[in-house]
Amino acid sequence: MQSVSYKLGRFFLCGLKYNSELVRSVVNFARGKRVKMAVFTVVGAVKQARLAYYDQAEHEYQKIKLDRPLEIASCFGNLSLKDCKPFAHVHAVLADAAGKTYAGHLLRATVFAAELHLQELLGKKLEREYEQTTGLALWEFRR
Amino acid sequence: MQSVSYKLGRFFLCGLKYNSELVRSVVNFARGKRVKMAVFTVVGAVKQARLAYYDQAEHEYQKIKLDRPLEIASCFGNLSLKDCKPFAHVHAVLADAAGKTYAGHLLRATVFAAELHLQELLGKKLEREYEQTTGLALWEFRR
Amino acid sequence: MQSVSYKLGRFFLCGLKYNSELVRSVVNFARGKRVKMAVFTVVGAVKQARLAYYDQAEHEYQKIKLDRPLEIASCFGNLSLKDCKPFAHVHAVLADAAGKTYAGHLLRATVFAAELHLQELLGKKLEREYEQTTGLALWEFRR
Numbered sequence: 001m002q003s004v005s006y007k008l009g010r011f012f013l014c015g016l017k018y019n020s021e022l023v024r025s026v027v028n029f030a031r032g033k034r035v036k037m038a039v040f041t042v043v044g045a046v047k048q049a050r051l052a053y054y055d056q057a058e059h060e061y062q063k064i065k066l067d068r069p070l071e072i073a074s075c076f077g078n079l080s081l082k083d084c085k086p087f088a089h090v091h092a093v094l095a096d097a098a099g100k101t102y103a104g105h106l107l108r109a110t111v112f113a114a115e116l117h118l119q120e121l122l123g124k125k126l127e128r129e130y131e132q133t134t135g136l137a138l139w140e141f142r143r
Numbered sequence: 144m145q146s147v148s149y150k151l152g153r154f155f156l157c158g159l160k161y162n163s164e165l166v167r168s169v170v171n172f173a174r175g176k177r178v179k180m181a182v183f184t185v186v187g188a189v190k191q192a193r194l195a196y197y198d199q200a201e202h203e204y205q206k207i208k209l210d211r212p213l214e215i216a217s218c219f220g221n222l223s224l225k226d227c228k229p230f231a232h233v234h235a236v237l238a239d240a241a242g243k244t245y246a247g248h249l250l251r252a253t254v255f256a257a258e259l260h261l262q263e264l265l266g267k268k269l270e271r272e273y274e275q276t277t278g279l280a281l282w283e284f285r286r
Numbered sequence: 287m288q289s290v291s292y293k294l295g296r297f298f299l300c301g302l303k304y305n306s307e308l309v310r311s312v313v314n315f316a317r318g319k320r321v322k323m324a325v326f327t328v329v330g331a332v333k334q335a336r337l338a339y340y341d342q343a344e345h346e347y348q349k350i351k352l353d354r355p356l357e358i359a360s361c362f363g364n365l366s367l368k369d370c371k372p373f374a375h376v377h378a379v380l381a382d383a384a385g386k387t388y389a390g391h392l393l394r395a396t397v398f399a400a401e402l403h404l405q406e407l408l409g410k411k412l413e414r415e416y417e418q419t420t421g422l423a424l425w426e427f428r429r
Contacts, residue, residue: 003300014146056355064385073246095246099207103359103381157289212342216389238389242350
């Protein structure tokens with residue numbers, strides 16, 4: 001297993017803006033604070049969301065449209081680089097009024113209210129690169 | 144986006160007591176250790192739970208009663224201040240014997256067994272205040 | 287409530303290997319880095335998984351077989367000792383192509399792609415011991 005060891009940098013609490021796009025907001029927040037690598041969690045609620053499921057045979061994402069208000073029951077991920085730009089890999093579990101859940105890779109979501117907890121990681125900047133077996137952009141540890 | 148930067152304080156592992164109320168236990172634990180601000184996760188199982196879904200149009204919480212034993216598949220949140228007292232904002236994903244899930248804002252739950260991982264945050268004490276657009280008690284960063 | 291306070295050690299980002307067993311990979315990674323106590327999260331996708339639900343009355347785990355590709359919507363837990371060996375306590379929320387979720391105690395899963403975020407904890411090594419009321423192997427804080 002390939003890995004990198006990091007030192008812990010700043011820890012941020014941040015209120016994401018009403019009506020902003022969640023994933024882009026996390027990336028923009030990190031960029032504004034000059035954070036290069038991070039792990040984060042988000043708790044709150046969204047007005048709508050697009051999840052995705054990765055088809056492991058076909059090597060393509062299938063979109064799941066959720067055009068209704070949902071609680072963010074869980075949401076976490078990491079921030080690294082892809083095509084030399086900050087990229088957030090985020091998965092989420094969303095819940096409706098009956099407590100029923102929808103989950104997967106979070107493509108985007110419109111924030112109703114959301115609290116971001118972000119831990120900056122100090123050390124090697126990991127870049128994502130296309131990996132053939134999975135068809136995914138995975139961390140390249142050797143560069 | 145408004146935010147605050149924190150230094151990391153103590154990290155606690157804690158076993159919540161059998162039959163205790165989960166959310167109150169987290170708050171009481173923090174209070175006993177003089178922790179003012181924190182992020183935390185919980186893993187374990189509960190005997191019963193009350194979740195809530197926030198109706199974004201009506202600005203009110205709808206309760207979801209779950210009167211049966213459930214795994215805590217995910218549970219995390221933050222600790223800050225509300226009405227000058229420690230307040231835990233917690234969301235959870237709970238699972239039954241078939242692996243079926245129920246999720247949302249965790250109001251309370253009776254602990255069967257639960258392990259708390261709590262990261263103390265050192266810095267500004269954030270207070271929650273009523274925010275008009277959402278009708279929620281959100282962090283007030285300007286005070 | 288019994289608890290232990292830790293100092294934060296190294297933070298690792300790690301790519302788990304394609305086709306490896308997820309839980310064992312986390313334990314083996316920690317062992318290789320001489321990490322004794324830790325908390326961690328995992329994001330990614332699995333080819334198949336075995337979840338478990340703990341029957342609180344019968345004091346036994348019921349297995350949930352999931353023989354299909356699933357997103358890891360959430361996955362976190364802790365690493366401590368059981369029978370003097372590193373033991374990972376992990377819960378997960380998995381999601382299928384429709385965003386439908388399955389969750390509980392993660393027994394094992396075959397990695398398609400998975401990113402591990404692991405925080406080493408420096409301090410007392412907690413050992414799990416059989417606890418009569420729950421029938422579970424819980425942390426023994428007094429030793």
